Amino acid sequence: MPSAVRRYRCMMAIQARTSLVYRANYLMNVVAVIFQVYLLRILWTAVYQGRPEVAGVSLGMMITYATFANVQTWVTSPWEFSLIPPRVREGQIAGDLTRPMSFTTQIHARQVGRALATAPFVVATLPLAVLVGGGRAPASLAAALGYVLSMVLAYLVSAMLSVLVGMIAFWTMETTGIFVIYRVVFMFFSGAIVPLWFMPDGLRLVAEALPFQAVTYVPLAIYLGHAATADVPRLLALQALWVVLLWLGGRLLWSRAMHRVVIQGG
Template structure:
């Protein structure tokens, strides 16, 4: 645990070292919240509800989903491909903890640096968007669990994408495609309840919906009662499945390192 915390601290400091780039991400986040609020207000066109969802709920969803997506998603490309290309992964393999654990700890450290800035940005996000209290005590209790589940699922997805570089050496193209697919199917742009049935069915079969839609829907009461436990169970299933897949991929990828090193 001490070694993992050391990795997290290193990435925490790296994140703070690039403050200009880091803060520009928050400016884009606020712009996205504003534009989504404008688009959804125009979509409702004075109507109180669309498919049983009020405008207040929709704008609150857009604000919350954008905030949490920027929190749980890695804001930089995976460092794995760069470390593989430059041969630094050889040093990582000599450390007393496994390589996947180092990368995950580093990502959590990077994300933790965003928390203070998110707290500062929150009033501005609520000003350009909308906010509301949790729908119920059950939602208030379950939301932190759902948010934690979203964080872990997203980091495991990022780890898997990064480890592709052991075969390709470069993942920038795949990363661009991944970000588009992940943001759409996660419900960060359009909630799943507004998607056409075939698209929604596809989204529910993918892990991305566990990273944005699930925590926001729990918070706003769109998932309630037994549905909350089921949603958290789906997140847990994806954590186990993705963790197992990451273990399998790493067992293959480490041999690629030995091959590259001669």
């Protein structure tokens, strides 16, 4: 077990150092997040048109939601959504398969390393985003604790989705178009663009049946107190269930993907 932990930590450290080589990308992401938050503040202020509430949601709550949703999405759904396609396309998977760790474990470790490299920039960005957009404290101490736990589960759901969707690379080398479509679907049904509380009943039911809302909407609904305290355990259990189901789906798909491995390059 200690040896397995050391290998996992080494893989995390390798990816963190690799990610930090491209610091300019992180700085551009900071600018992009701040700009998006500013535009969303203008948009939602115009939508409310001076009304104190819309569908029982105040403008302050909506702006807080939009601000935190953008920062969360940077961590849980980066633009380089999956680390699998480049490793398959460039033949690096040949070395991955020889390591004393399963391929999916390596990818998860790399994802954690990338998230750890991103974390300092996110911490520095959040106060700026709140200043430019808006923010409020959690609804209660219980909501704050629930939010932290929910964010951990949200990250795990996103990580499992990344592996599951990334394995498409074993069937098609060009995944750019597929990932663009996936990102549009994810951003909408996760509630990153429009919260689920503003969706029509039919569309909201579809969103609630998909795992995406467990990444963005659920943590923020808990943070803002929009989810009743009695509903928080159910929402956390739902996130945990999605983690397990997506993990099992990833294991099943990997058992099929191994038969599709083609080593590229010389």
